[in-house]
Amino acid sequence: MKLAIVLAILLATIAGAAAYGRRTRRNATLAEWAVGGRSLGTLLFWFMNAGEVYTTFAVLGISGYAWALGAPAYLAFCSVSMSYAIGYWLMPRIWRAGRLGKLVTQADFFAARYDAPWLGVLTGGIGIASLVVYVQIQLVSLGLIVQLTLGGSISGAAATVIAGVAMVAFVFVAGLRSAAFAAGVKDVLMIVVMIVLSATVASKVGAGSLLDVFGMVETRHPGIGRFPGLDPASPTTAVWLMTSAINIALGNWVFPHLFQMSYSAHSASAIRRNAIWQPLYSLAYFFIILLGFAALLADTHPPGGNLNAALLQLVSDRYPSWVIGLVAGTGVLLALAPGSLLLVAAGSIFTRNLVQPLRPGLSERAAMALSRGSLVAFAAIAVWLSISQSGSLVKILLDAYSAIGMLAPGVFLGFLWKRTTAWGVLAGLAAGFGMLLVPFVAHFWSAVAPHWEPGLIAMAINFGVTAAVSAVTPGPGNTARLLAGH
Amino acid sequence: MNADVAPTIRPSRGHRWLLAFPFIWQAGLAPVVNDVAWRPFGLPFAMAWQLAGIVLTSAVIAWVFRRDRQTGVDDEEAAFVAATDGASAMHR
Numbered sequence: 001m002k003l004a005i006v007l008a009i010l011l012a013t014i015a016g017a018a019a020y021g022r023r024t025r026r027n028a029t030l031a032e033w034a035v036g037g038r039s040l041g042t043l044l045f046w047f048m049n050a051g052e053v054y055t056t057f058a059v060l061g062i063s064g065y066a067w068a069l070g071a072p073a074y075l076a077f078c079s080v081s082m083s084y085a086i087g088y089w090l091m092p093r094i095w096r097a098g099r100l101g102k103l104v105t106q107a108d109f110f111a112a113r114y115d116a117p118w119l120g121v122l123t124g125g126i127g128i129a130s131l132v133v134y135v136q137i138q139l140v141s142l143g144l145i146v147q148l149t150l151g152g153s154i155s156g157a158a159a160t161v162i163a164g165v166a167m168v169a170f171v172f173v174a175g176l177r178s179a180a181f182a183a184g185v186k187d188v189l190m191i192v193v194m195i196v197l198s199a200t201v202a203s204k205v206g207a208g209s210l211l212d213v214f215g216m217v218e219t220r221h222p223g224i225g226r227f228p229g230l231d232p233a234s235p236t237t238a239v240w241l242m243t244s245a246i247n248i249a250l251g252n253w254v255f256p257h258l259f260q261m262s263y264s265a266h267s268a269s270a271i272r273r274n275a276i277w278q279p280l281y282s283l284a285y286f287f288i289i290l291l292g293f294a295a296l297l298a299d300t301h302p303p304g305g306n307l308n309a310a311l312l313q314l315v316s317d318r319y320p321s322w323v324i325g326l327v328a329g330t331g332v333l334l335a336l337a338p339g340s341l342l343l344v345a346a347g348s349i350f351t352r353n354l355v356q357p358l359r360p361g362l363s364e365r366a367a368m369a370l371s372r373g374s375l376v377a378f379a380a381i382a383v384w385l386s387i388s389q390s391g392s393l394v395k396i397l398l399d400a401y402s403a404i405g406m407l408a409p410g411v412f413l414g415f416l417w418k419r420t421t422a423w424g425v426l427a428g429l430a431a432g433f434g435m436l437l438v439p440f441v442a443h444f445w446s447a448v449a450p451h452w453e454p455g456l457i458a459m460a461i462n463f464g465v466t467a468a469v470s471a472v473t474p475g476p477g478n479t480a481r482l483l484a485g486h
Numbered sequence: 487m488n489a490d491v492a493p494t495i496r497p498s499r500g501h502r503w504l505l506a507f508p509f510i511w512q513a514g515l516a517p518v519v520n521d522v523a524w525r526p527f528g529l530p531f532a533m534a535w536q537l538a539g540i541v542l543t544s545a546v547i548a549w550v551f552r553r554d555r556q557t558g559v560d561d562e563e564a565a566f567v568a569a570t571d572g573a574s575a576m577h578r
Contacts, residue, residue: 077536078512081543085505088547092563099570211528218530225530226520238517238532245513268563276548279508279540286537 005325006149010332013185014170017178038099040180040264045274056141056335059190059288061393064307066292067300068392070217070224072236073289075394078245080282083252088275090253091262093415095271097483098263105345106259106407107353113414113483115476116422117357122429123407124353127256128378130404131346134255135382136389137396138339139163140308143386145331148312148324157387163335164383168376171340179340186333190284193330196323197315198287204318205297210290217293224293235451243453244398250412250459251405257345259411308393347375402455406432409459409466417470418486424470432462501553507546512539 058076066073097103101112106127111120142163143156150159170182198210207213218225227241228234253259265271288311295314302309315327351371356362362370389396409432410425435441435458445457475481515535522531529537 071530071532074533074536077533077540078508078516081508081540082512085508085543085547088505088550089502096566099567214530214533215525215528218525225525226532227516238520241516242513246509249509267567269560272551272554276544276551279544279547283537283540286533289533 001321002149002151002325002328005322006329006332009189009326009329010336013182013333014173016185017181018173020178020181038263038266041266041270045261045265045270055138055338056145056331057137057393057397058285059331059334060141060144060308060311061137061397062285063288063292063295063311064309064392065394066289067295067310068307069231069234069236070221070229070293071227072229072234072241072394073285073292075241075244075248076285076288077282078241079248079252081279082245082249084275084278086249087253088272090412090415091265091271091275092268093485094253094259094262094411095265095268096485101483103263104260105349105352106254106256107349109259109414109483110407110410110425111353113476113480114410114420114422114425115480119410119422119425120353121357122426123410124349126403126407126429127349128346128354130400131256131342131349132378132382132385133396133400133403134257135167135339135342135346135379136385137393137400138167138335138342139382139386140393140396142166142332142335142339144306144309144312145328145335148309148316149328160383160386164379166332167336167339167343168379170336171343171375172372179337179344182333182340183337186330186337189326189330189333193327194284194287196326197291197319200319201291201294205294207294207297213290213294213297216297220297237451239451240453243451243456247398247405247453247456247459248401250408251401251455254408254411255404256349257342260345260348306390343375343379344371346378347371347373350374350378398453398455402436402453402458405455405459406436406462409463413463413466413470415484417467418481418484419470419475420466421470421473421475423473424466424468427469428462428464428466431465432458435461498557501550504546504550508539508543511542512536 062073062076065075094109097109097113101108103109103112105124107120107124110123111117139160143160146159146162147154147156154162171179202208202210202213205213205216207216214225221230223232224230227238228236253262262271291311291314295310298314298318300310300314300317302313312327312331316324319327348371351362351367351374355370356367406429409428410420413420413424435445436454442454445452445454449457512535516532519535520532522535524531526534
């Protein structure tokens with residue numbers, strides 16, 4: 001029953017997405033595949049964005065955080081509105097640069113804005129690494145859902161491999177437009193799932209009403225609704241929230257796939273209009289946190305205390321199999337749609353920014369083949385990472401943001417200050433990664449500012465160094481500056 | 487911030503500083519509201535505060551969008567799209 005429902009949801013979506021992709025696709029070029037031919041209108045652009053916001057991370061990671069920690073799950077409330085407040089200002093600039101310079105990837109932007117092809121290669125490599133970590137988040141979730149659906153008769157590693165294969169297969173069926181379609185289907189299903197679960201969860205855990213869940217959880221675990229949450233000794237204080245949220249908001253648009261998403265809009269108005277509505281959508285996290293608290297009240301014990309599995313465990317403990325199938329099927333789409341976009345972005349960066357600078361004569365056909373081949377390799381790396389590491393989805397996400405945040409100074413200063421130079425960006429990267437990765441430096445900062453998100457400290461250092469070195473190195477030429485509107 | 491930010495995307499953009507709103511409400515004030523004991527609708531205050539911040543952020547962005555329209559962003563952009571349609575102004 002469970003499996004039948006999951007497969008029905010999955011196959012129907014793939015068929016619809018493929019048909020939609022075929023009907024609207026014009027010609028198979030890398031630009032069409034990767035940035036949708038720069039023609040996504042307001043509605044499709046909305047679904048693309050929403051697809052990025054409502055990932056398995058949000059549903060499983062945040063409910064798991066609410067279950068394990070309580071208040072720290074509020075991070076989800078900050079991340080979207082703060083990201084879009086910045087996006088309102090930043091995304092149209094990226095879109096403009098994309099049109100002017102015919103840019104396809106984020107690394108294209110770095111190479112063109114700083115008039116330095118080598119910087120494109122370097123930032124392309126960093127971008128791919130952070131995307132692979134982001135794919136890992138989707139795979140960890142997808143693996144859990146596969147395990148739930150198949151009833152624990154399969155190991156976690158095998159489930160993750162199946163998840164990886166499914167994700168690659170999904171990408172190969174078509175490109176960006178199909179993923180946007182699938183994101184739309186998944187959003188509708190997600191609303192259905194949320195209504196079904198939220199309407200019934202109170203009675204399942206013995207609460208009188210939906211809001212009563214919050215009162216009960218506070219009575220049973222005093223202090224859970226405020227920082228630092230369930231555990232009074234946890235480092236997740238309000239300062240942690242503040243620094244983590246700012247780090248996410250500044251890092252968000254610097255993720256290559258989101259940067260690339262700005263190119264795909266047909267107008268800057270579509271981008272801005274989208275920024276108005278997107279924060280409201282994040283109110284849905286209320287229900288996700290509710291479900292996490294409900295799982296706590298229901299004494300849910302996910303296998304191995306894995307907080308990512310708390311919600312799935314609650315559902316499989318207390319709900320009939322058709323609900324489990326619906327949740328699992330939706331969860332599969334939640335991971336597949338964003339995951340496939342991430343892989344498409346990684347593949348196109350690899351081809352355009354790591355291979356083409358070395359082999360300029362690459363044909364369009366060969367470029368497509370290379371993009372597709374490389375994304376299979378990236379998916380394989382992500383599968384390997386998911387199997388060999390474990391951690392909460394929120395923690396993996398914050399690590400991914402720390403890494404990608406290192407590119408933020410190059411993007412923000414690139415638009416804000418025309419004198420920003422390639423050498424400045426390089427020095428900033430070195431200083432920022434030094435802070436994150438050199439053990440004694442990282443220890444120093446964690447002793448000085450224990451509640452601060454390390455990524456934000458590294459980003460601040462990076463900003464300072466980028467500005468200082470830029471001030472004393474010669475800037476790029478006029479054509480390059482023009483790209484950033486200077 | 488540099489004074490000559492994007493000369494092509496002028497005039498008056500002072501209202502865009504309102505976009506800092508969620509940073510102040512949702513991040514900056516988070517430690518301040520953390521100890522409030524009042525529970526509106528039975529929700530922890532820190533949570534209700536965040537929910538209110540989301541709604542207000544959308545309202546603020548909508549207002550900035552309207553101001554942008556009034557100051558002619560759309561026209562400027564239409565001109566830009568027309569200028570870059572088909573053959574792009576710059577080639578890599």
